[in-house]
Amino acid sequence: MxxxxxxxxxxxxxxxxxxxxxxxxxxxxxxxxxxxxxxxxxxxxxxxxxxxxxxxxxxxxxxxxxxxxxxxxxxxxxxxxxxxxxxxxxxxxxxxxxxxxxxxxxxxxxxxxxxxxxxxxxxxxxxxxxxxxxxxxxxxxxxxxxxxxxxxxxxxxxxxxxxxxxxCPERFDTQDKLAKHRSMCRFRIVNCQNDGCIASFSANHIERHDSVCLFKALPCEQLCEQHVMRCEMDMHCASVCPMKLVNCPFYQVGCETAFPQCVLNKHCSELLQTHLLYILQLTTRQEASVNDMNQRLHLLEKAQSLNELSGALDVRTLTLTTKEQEAKIKQLERDLKVQEAKLKKLENEFKLGKV
Incomplete structure (x- = not known):
């Protein structure tokens, strides 16, 4: 050829x-x-x-x-x-x-x-x-x-x-003219200039190859300041891009805002009081839920105790059954205190800026 x-x-x-x-x-x-x-x-x-x-x-x-x-x-x-x-x-x-x-x-x-x-x-x-x-x-x-x-x-x-x-049908009368033309001919073989790409092709396909080359560096699709290779764009946008959308860390307690990853600190700083209110509201709801659960458990334990007491055949059996029920109630009380302590600790940490 x-x-x-x-x-x-x-x-x-x-x-x-x-x-x-x-x-x-x-x-x-x-x-x-x-x-x-x-x-x-x-x-x-x-x-x-x-x-x-x-x-x-x-x-x-x-x-x-x-x-x-x-x-x-x-x-x-x-x-x-x-x-x-x-x-x-x-x-x-x-x-x-x-x-x-x-x-x-x-x-x-x-x-x-x-x-x-x-x-x-x-x-x-x-x-x-x-x-x-x-x-x-x-x-x-x-x-x-x-x-x-x-x-x-x-x-x-x-x-x-x-x-x-x-x-190319071009003709020339000297070798020099032919050589000069071939150095610029649209069918000359050229190499891709993108770092990492080893493809070669006729010069008339430069634009087409560049439009699909996996090694072409492109502006970030999420408009951060970085240029990323086409083959790495999806990974960049989904992981390290500072413009990647993230949910607020307090999403689970009520703040349903989504924003670029790079403004996370600013968001948390500006909405500190709002986030604190969400935490307090959640704590109140949890306390009410715990109290309600405690009452329900107490009623269940009481009903179970009455059933077991009514079935006792002698004083010894009655005594043992009573002690078992008391132990269960005390354990429940301890578990409730642990839960309350955890809630108070969460509130204190939030107030000190640890959350």
Missing amino acids: DNLECTVGEDSLNLQCNLCDSEVVHSMTEILLRGLATASVDSTTGDIFKNPSSVAVGMKAELAEYLIQRSTMLVGEAVDGGEDHSEELIKASSAPTEFLSDLIDGFVAPKRNLLSHVSGFLSSESRLNKIKDFIHKMEAEDCWALDGRESTAGTILKSIDMKCTFH
Whole structure:
């Protein structure tokens, strides 16, 4: 793709840029590899004398020749006013990867032998798995090197890209002019400038990549003063961002205000008396609740004691039962005092600024 193409004209040496959109070329190389694997698997299914690896080399040359000839022929016929291939050419100019897939389908279809058709009909999943496995094998063995596939893909792309949407058609009469142009060409390969990102792409995709790059530093979505990488924005906003919304620490006692984390101290300072009132109200409610609970428990204990006393068979049993009930009542009284002490401690700590 990057090799210089030289054409000797009548007056001077004509040098063409011919740089291509790297993303489109990469997609086309993947389609080429899958097409080769499919043709190799389908043409040898059920053949005990052949396997995909044994035909891959010859199939690769045949596929490359077919695709280049077919794409060149379509363009040539359109230019010469031959058969109407307008729909194919429109697809070729606007969606070259789809156009290439269609060409490969035309190449692969006749390669499927009878056993391949039957096998595909009975188990399409098995066929797809064989194709995937052979793709991995070819990549591991470098059966069709990436450079070779890119060269084939680039040749096809330049032949069908009549509107020059995906490759550069600029020509120059000197090497210096060509080199200067290539340093600025929209199809030159550039690296992402965001720290941590190792992506490379054609210069015409800089803005698109920047709009999705996970390493792009962006202003905080919650409008704090920090800039955060796109991939860390959610975590930042949910954890350390000073503008993260938080509930008041006294939310459970009545203050239902929510505010940015950075103004927590200011909020607590300004509403100190309000928070104190909430605490006192809660304490009062708890005391009333404790008293009410104590009365209910006392009644239950009294009723239980009467039941147990009425069932006592002698003085000894009556004495033991009475002592047990007294012990339970004393324990309840102690528990109530502990609860009251805790409430008073909470009030004192709040008044001293510890809460």
